[in-house]
Amino acid sequence: MIITLTINPTIDHVISVDRLAFEDRAYINSTRESAGGRGINASSVIHSFAGATMAVLISGGEAGKRLEEHLKIDGLAFQVVPIENEIRTNLTITDRHGLTVNLNEKGPELSKVEVARVERAVKDLLDQASWLMVCGSIPPGVPPDFYGRLIAAARKKKVKTLLHADGESLRIGIEERPTVATPNQQEAERLLGRNLLTRTHYLEAAERIRTMGPESVVLSLGSRGAIGAFRDGLVEALPPRVDAVCPIGSGDALSAAYAWSMVKKKNCVESLRWGVAAGTASARLPGMNFATLQQTEEMLKQVEVRRAE
Numbered sequence: 001m002i003i004t005l006t007i008n009p010t011i012d013h014v015i016s017v018d019r020l021a022f023e024d025r026a027y028i029n030s031t032r033e034s035a036g037g038r039g040i041n042a043s044s045v046i047h048s049f050a051g052a053t054m055a056v057l058i059s060g061g062e063a064g065k066r067l068e069e070h071l072k073i074d075g076l077a078f079q080v081v082p083i084e085n086e087i088r089t090n091l092t093i094t095d096r097h098g099l100t101v102n103l104n105e106k107g108p109e110l111s112k113v114e115v116a117r118v119e120r121a122v123k124d125l126l127d128q129a130s131w132l133m134v135c136g137s138i139p140p141g142v143p144p145d146f147y148g149r150l151i152a153a154a155r156k157k158k159v160k161t162l163l164h165a166d167g168e169s170l171r172i173g174i175e176e177r178p179t180v181a182t183p184n185q186q187e188a189e190r191l192l193g194r195n196l197l198t199r200t201h202y203l204e205a206a207e208r209i210r211t212m213g214p215e216s217v218v219l220s221l222g223s224r225g226a227i228g229a230f231r232d233g234l235v236e237a238l239p240p241r242v243d244a245v246c247p248i249g250s251g252d253a254l255s256a257a258y259a260w261s262m263v264k265k266k267n268c269v270e271s272l273r274w275g276v277a278a279g280t281a282s283a284r285l286p287g288m289n290f291a292t293l294q295q296t297e298e299m300l301k302q303v304e305v306r307r308a309e
Helices: 038-048 061-074 112-128 146-156 167-175 185-192 199-210 250-263 268-283 293-300
Strands: 002-006 010-017 028-036 053-059 078-082 088-095 100-103 131-135 160-164 216-220 226-230 233-238 304-307
Touching: 002 038, 002 112, 002 250, 010 061, 028 038, 028 061, 038 053, 038 061, 038 131, 038 250, 053 061, 053 112, 061 078, 078 112, 112 146, 131 146, 131 250, 146 160, 146 167, 160 167, 160 250, 167 185, 185 199, 185 216, 199 216, 199 226, 199 233, 216 250, 216 268, 226 268, 233 268, 250 268, 268 293, 268 304
Parallel strands: 002 053, 002 131, 010 088, 053 078, 131 160
Antiparallel strands: 010 028, 088 100, 216 226, 226 233, 233 304
16 A cells, blocks of 8 residues: 655645736636645545555644545545644646646644654554655644654655655655655755756756665656656656646656556656656646546657666
8 A cells, every 4th residue: 555644735726717927817717626735646646546545644624624525525545633723725826828826825833742643643554555655845843854754664664655845854854765756846956956957957966866865766847757866877758748738736646656656566667657657647637637547558658768878
Protein backbone atom coordinates (compact mmCIF):
# COMPACT_ATOMS: atom_id res chain seq x y z
CA MET A 1 0.00 0.00 0.00
CA ILE A 2 1.10 3.57 -0.69
CA ILE A 3 0.53 5.89 2.27
CA THR A 4 0.21 9.60 1.53
CA LEU A 5 0.34 12.39 4.08
CA THR A 6 -1.39 15.72 3.61
CA ILE A 7 -0.72 17.82 6.70
CA ASN A 8 -2.07 20.95 5.03
CA PRO A 9 -5.16 19.87 3.09
CA THR A 10 -7.54 22.31 1.48
CA ILE A 11 -10.89 22.84 -0.06
CA ASP A 12 -9.98 23.78 -3.63
CA HIS A 13 -12.20 26.23 -5.45
CA VAL A 14 -11.36 26.08 -9.16
CA ILE A 15 -12.86 28.79 -11.37
CA SER A 16 -12.58 28.50 -15.14
CA VAL A 17 -12.87 31.77 -17.05
CA ASP A 18 -12.87 32.77 -20.71
CA ARG A 19 -9.54 34.58 -20.40
CA LEU A 20 -7.24 36.12 -17.82
CA ALA A 21 -6.01 39.62 -18.67
CA PHE A 22 -4.47 42.31 -16.48
CA GLU A 23 -6.91 45.15 -15.64
CA ASP A 24 -9.72 43.67 -17.70
CA ARG A 25 -12.83 41.70 -16.86
CA ALA A 26 -13.15 37.95 -17.22
CA TYR A 27 -16.33 35.90 -17.46
CA ILE A 28 -16.77 32.73 -15.42
CA ASN A 29 -17.48 29.58 -17.42
CA SER A 30 -17.61 27.11 -14.52
CA THR A 31 -16.77 26.63 -10.86
CA ARG A 32 -15.84 23.48 -8.99
CA GLU A 33 -15.08 22.57 -5.38
CA SER A 34 -13.00 19.55 -4.42
CA ALA A 35 -10.76 18.10 -1.73
CA GLY A 36 -7.18 19.18 -2.29
CA GLY A 37 -3.62 18.99 -1.07
CA ARG A 38 -0.70 17.20 -2.68
CA GLY A 39 -1.01 13.95 -0.74
CA ILE A 40 -4.76 13.75 -1.35
CA ASN A 41 -4.19 14.45 -5.04
CA ALA A 42 -1.58 11.69 -5.18
CA SER A 43 -3.89 9.19 -3.50
CA SER A 44 -6.66 10.14 -5.95
CA VAL A 45 -4.40 9.32 -8.89
CA ILE A 46 -3.20 6.04 -7.37
CA HIS A 47 -6.79 5.06 -6.52
CA SER A 48 -7.91 5.77 -10.10
CA PHE A 49 -5.06 3.53 -11.30
CA ALA A 50 -6.49 0.73 -9.10
CA GLY A 51 -3.57 0.99 -6.69
CA ALA A 52 -3.89 0.47 -2.94
CA THR A 53 -3.52 3.74 -1.06
CA MET A 54 -4.40 5.37 2.26
CA ALA A 55 -4.51 9.16 2.61
CA VAL A 56 -3.62 10.50 6.06
CA LEU A 57 -4.76 14.07 6.62
CA ILE A 58 -5.80 16.63 9.20
CA SER A 59 -9.36 17.96 9.32
CA GLY A 60 -11.02 20.73 11.28
CA GLY A 61 -13.96 23.14 11.12
CA GLU A 62 -16.72 23.35 8.54
CA ALA A 63 -14.21 23.19 5.69
CA GLY A 64 -12.87 19.96 7.18
CA LYS A 65 -16.35 18.44 7.18
CA ARG A 66 -16.79 19.33 3.51
CA LEU A 67 -13.35 17.89 2.74
CA GLU A 68 -14.28 14.56 4.32
CA GLU A 69 -17.57 14.47 2.41
CA HIS A 70 -15.74 14.99 -0.88
CA LEU A 71 -13.33 12.16 -0.06
CA LYS A 72 -16.20 9.82 0.80
CA ILE A 73 -17.96 10.63 -2.47
CA ASP A 74 -14.71 9.98 -4.36
CA GLY A 75 -14.39 6.58 -2.66
CA LEU A 76 -10.92 7.35 -1.32
CA ALA A 77 -9.60 5.45 1.71
CA PHE A 78 -8.47 8.01 4.27
CA GLN A 79 -7.61 8.46 7.93
CA VAL A 80 -8.32 11.76 9.67
CA VAL A 81 -6.39 13.37 12.51
CA PRO A 82 -8.85 15.93 13.97
CA ILE A 83 -7.56 19.40 14.81
CA GLU A 84 -9.18 22.35 16.57
CA ASN A 85 -8.74 25.01 13.88
CA GLU A 86 -10.36 25.14 10.46
CA ILE A 87 -8.41 23.85 7.48
CA ARG A 88 -7.63 26.21 4.62
CA THR A 89 -9.45 27.08 1.42
CA ASN A 90 -7.53 27.77 -1.80
CA LEU A 91 -8.64 29.53 -4.97
CA THR A 92 -7.45 28.65 -8.48
CA ILE A 93 -8.47 30.70 -11.52
CA THR A 94 -7.61 29.29 -14.94
CA ASP A 95 -8.50 30.20 -18.51
CA ARG A 96 -8.82 28.19 -21.71
CA HIS A 97 -5.20 28.93 -22.65
CA GLY A 98 -3.87 27.33 -19.47
CA LEU A 99 -2.95 30.63 -17.81
CA THR A 100 -3.47 30.07 -14.08
CA VAL A 101 -3.50 32.06 -10.87
CA ASN A 102 -3.21 30.29 -7.48
CA LEU A 103 -4.27 31.98 -4.24
CA ASN A 104 -3.38 29.73 -1.30
CA GLU A 105 -3.99 30.24 2.40
CA LYS A 106 -1.15 29.29 4.75
CA GLY A 107 -3.28 26.83 6.72
CA PRO A 108 -4.37 26.35 10.33
CA GLU A 109 -2.12 26.61 13.37
CA LEU A 110 -1.39 23.15 14.81
CA SER A 111 -0.53 22.54 18.44
CA LYS A 112 2.39 20.33 19.47
CA VAL A 113 -0.12 17.69 20.57
CA GLU A 114 -1.82 17.72 17.16
CA VAL A 115 1.52 17.46 15.35
CA ALA A 116 2.43 14.47 17.54
CA ARG A 117 -0.90 12.80 16.68
CA VAL A 118 -0.24 13.17 12.96
CA GLU A 119 3.22 11.69 13.37
CA ARG A 120 1.86 8.77 15.35
CA ALA A 121 -0.92 8.13 12.79
CA VAL A 122 1.64 7.85 9.98
CA LYS A 123 4.05 5.68 11.95
CA ASP A 124 1.24 3.30 12.95
CA LEU A 125 0.54 2.63 9.26
CA LEU A 126 4.13 1.98 8.18
CA ASP A 127 3.91 -1.77 8.78
CA GLN A 128 1.23 -1.92 6.07
CA ALA A 129 3.08 0.29 3.60
CA SER A 130 5.49 -0.24 0.73
CA TRP A 131 5.81 3.49 0.08
CA LEU A 132 5.23 6.68 2.08
CA MET A 133 4.63 9.91 0.18
CA VAL A 134 5.06 13.11 2.20
CA CYS A 135 3.76 15.94 0.09
CA GLY A 136 2.99 19.62 0.16
CA SER A 137 3.36 22.63 2.41
CA ILE A 138 3.36 22.48 6.19
CA PRO A 139 1.00 24.74 8.16
CA PRO A 140 1.99 26.99 11.09
CA GLY A 141 3.04 25.09 14.19
CA VAL A 142 4.62 22.18 12.27
CA PRO A 143 8.44 22.14 12.60
CA PRO A 144 10.44 22.16 9.35
CA ASP A 145 12.08 18.82 10.22
CA PHE A 146 8.72 17.05 10.41
CA TYR A 147 8.97 15.39 7.00
CA GLY A 148 12.56 14.42 7.73
CA ARG A 149 11.51 12.62 10.91
CA LEU A 150 8.90 10.62 9.01
CA ILE A 151 11.37 9.71 6.26
CA ALA A 152 13.81 8.44 8.90
CA ALA A 153 11.07 6.41 10.60
CA ALA A 154 10.01 4.89 7.29
CA ARG A 155 13.58 3.93 6.42
CA LYS A 156 13.86 2.00 9.69
CA LYS A 157 10.78 0.03 8.61
CA LYS A 158 12.28 -0.48 5.11
CA VAL A 159 9.45 1.58 3.59
CA LYS A 160 10.42 3.57 0.49
CA THR A 161 9.73 7.30 0.58
CA LEU A 162 8.84 10.06 -1.86
CA LEU A 163 9.31 13.69 -0.80
CA HIS A 164 7.52 16.50 -2.59
CA ALA A 165 8.01 19.67 -0.56
CA ASP A 166 9.43 23.18 -0.62
CA GLY A 167 11.67 25.45 1.42
CA GLU A 168 13.10 24.19 4.69
CA SER A 169 10.92 21.08 4.62
CA LEU A 170 12.57 20.07 1.36
CA ARG A 171 16.09 21.00 2.44
CA ILE A 172 15.91 19.11 5.74
CA GLY A 173 13.87 16.27 4.27
CA ILE A 174 16.38 15.38 1.56
CA GLU A 175 19.14 15.17 4.17
CA GLU A 176 17.27 12.12 5.56
CA ARG A 177 17.87 10.33 2.24
CA PRO A 178 14.38 9.68 0.84
CA THR A 179 14.07 7.13 -1.94
CA VAL A 180 13.14 9.92 -4.35
CA ALA A 181 12.60 13.68 -4.17
CA THR A 182 10.33 15.27 -6.80
CA PRO A 183 10.78 19.07 -6.74
CA ASN A 184 9.47 21.25 -9.53
CA GLN A 185 11.61 23.91 -11.17
CA GLN A 186 10.65 26.71 -8.77
CA GLU A 187 11.22 24.54 -5.70
CA ALA A 188 14.61 23.46 -7.03
CA GLU A 189 15.56 27.08 -7.69
CA ARG A 190 14.72 28.05 -4.11
CA LEU A 191 16.62 25.05 -2.75
CA LEU A 192 19.75 25.77 -4.79
CA GLY A 193 19.53 29.57 -4.66
CA ARG A 194 19.89 30.00 -8.42
CA ASN A 195 17.77 30.41 -11.53
CA LEU A 196 17.40 27.41 -13.83
CA LEU A 197 17.10 28.65 -17.40
CA THR A 198 18.65 26.10 -19.73
CA ARG A 199 18.77 22.36 -20.30
CA THR A 200 22.27 22.29 -18.86
CA HIS A 201 21.00 24.05 -15.74
CA TYR A 202 18.24 21.46 -15.31
CA LEU A 203 20.64 18.54 -15.65
CA GLU A 204 23.14 20.08 -13.23
CA ALA A 205 20.38 20.89 -10.72
CA ALA A 206 18.93 17.37 -10.69
CA GLU A 207 22.35 15.81 -10.10
CA ARG A 208 23.28 18.45 -7.51
CA ILE A 209 20.11 17.75 -5.50
CA ARG A 210 20.81 14.02 -5.65
CA THR A 211 24.20 14.60 -4.03
CA MET A 212 22.39 16.31 -1.14
CA GLY A 213 20.79 13.05 0.05
CA PRO A 214 18.05 11.42 -2.02
CA GLU A 215 18.72 8.11 -3.77
CA SER A 216 16.98 9.57 -6.84
CA VAL A 217 15.65 12.93 -7.97
CA VAL A 218 12.86 13.64 -10.42
CA LEU A 219 12.96 17.32 -11.40
CA SER A 220 9.57 18.26 -12.82
CA LEU A 221 9.70 20.87 -15.60
CA GLY A 222 6.05 21.21 -16.61
CA SER A 223 5.56 21.18 -20.37
CA ARG A 224 9.27 20.35 -20.80
CA GLY A 225 8.83 17.01 -19.04
CA ALA A 226 11.22 15.93 -16.30
CA ILE A 227 14.84 15.11 -15.54
CA GLY A 228 15.65 11.96 -13.60
CA ALA A 229 18.89 11.80 -11.64
CA PHE A 230 19.50 8.15 -10.78
CA ARG A 231 22.42 6.06 -9.58
CA ASP A 232 23.31 5.09 -13.12
CA GLY A 233 23.07 8.58 -14.61
CA LEU A 234 20.77 11.31 -15.89
CA VAL A 235 17.64 10.67 -17.95
CA GLU A 236 15.30 13.05 -19.77
CA ALA A 237 11.60 12.32 -20.26
CA LEU A 238 10.16 14.50 -23.01
CA PRO A 239 6.38 14.71 -23.52
CA PRO A 240 4.65 15.62 -26.77
CA ARG A 241 3.49 19.19 -27.24
CA VAL A 242 -0.08 19.48 -25.91
CA ASP A 243 -2.57 22.24 -25.24
CA ALA A 244 -2.47 22.66 -21.46
CA VAL A 245 -5.92 23.54 -20.18
CA CYS A 246 -5.16 23.44 -16.44
CA PRO A 247 -1.62 22.46 -15.43
CA ILE A 248 -2.30 22.75 -11.69
CA GLY A 249 -1.87 19.36 -10.03
CA SER A 250 0.20 17.90 -12.87
CA GLY A 251 3.21 17.60 -10.57
CA ASP A 252 1.10 15.64 -8.09
CA ALA A 253 0.02 13.29 -10.87
CA LEU A 254 3.68 12.84 -11.86
CA SER A 255 4.74 11.94 -8.31
CA ALA A 256 1.80 9.58 -7.82
CA ALA A 257 2.32 7.74 -11.11
CA TYR A 258 6.04 7.41 -10.39
CA ALA A 259 5.41 5.76 -7.00
CA TRP A 260 2.60 3.59 -8.43
CA SER A 261 4.89 2.41 -11.22
CA MET A 262 7.69 1.59 -8.77
CA VAL A 263 5.25 -0.52 -6.76
CA LYS A 264 4.48 -2.33 -10.02
CA LYS A 265 8.20 -3.27 -10.11
CA LYS A 266 9.03 -0.93 -12.96
CA ASN A 267 12.54 0.53 -12.95
CA CYS A 268 13.30 4.21 -12.28
CA VAL A 269 13.49 5.15 -15.96
CA GLU A 270 10.16 3.54 -16.86
CA SER A 271 8.57 5.05 -13.75
CA LEU A 272 9.82 8.48 -14.82
CA ARG A 273 8.11 7.92 -18.16
CA TRP A 274 4.86 6.98 -16.42
CA GLY A 275 5.08 10.08 -14.24
CA VAL A 276 5.55 12.46 -17.16
CA ALA A 277 2.73 10.75 -19.06
CA ALA A 278 0.33 11.18 -16.11
CA GLY A 279 1.32 14.81 -15.58
CA THR A 280 1.01 15.70 -19.25
CA ALA A 281 -2.32 13.92 -19.70
CA SER A 282 -3.68 15.65 -16.58
CA ALA A 283 -2.64 19.11 -17.82
CA ARG A 284 -4.91 18.63 -20.84
CA LEU A 285 -8.02 18.34 -18.65
CA PRO A 286 -10.22 21.26 -17.53
CA GLY A 287 -10.30 22.30 -13.88
CA MET A 288 -8.18 20.34 -11.44
CA ASN A 289 -8.80 16.86 -12.79
CA PHE A 290 -6.42 13.94 -13.10
CA ALA A 291 -5.91 11.65 -16.04
CA THR A 292 -7.29 8.13 -15.86
CA LEU A 293 -5.08 5.09 -16.31
CA GLN A 294 -6.32 4.74 -19.91
CA GLN A 295 -5.55 8.40 -20.71
CA THR A 296 -2.11 8.03 -19.14
CA GLU A 297 -1.39 4.86 -21.14
CA GLU A 298 -2.25 6.70 -24.36
CA MET A 299 0.11 9.53 -23.43
CA LEU A 300 2.81 7.05 -22.37
CA LYS A 301 3.23 5.99 -26.01
CA GLN A 302 4.21 9.56 -26.92
CA VAL A 303 6.72 10.26 -24.11
CA GLU A 304 10.31 10.03 -25.30
CA VAL A 305 12.95 8.89 -22.80
CA ARG A 306 16.65 9.35 -23.47
CA ARG A 307 19.92 9.30 -21.60
CA ALA A 308 21.40 12.73 -21.10
CA GLU A 309 24.74 13.23 -22.77
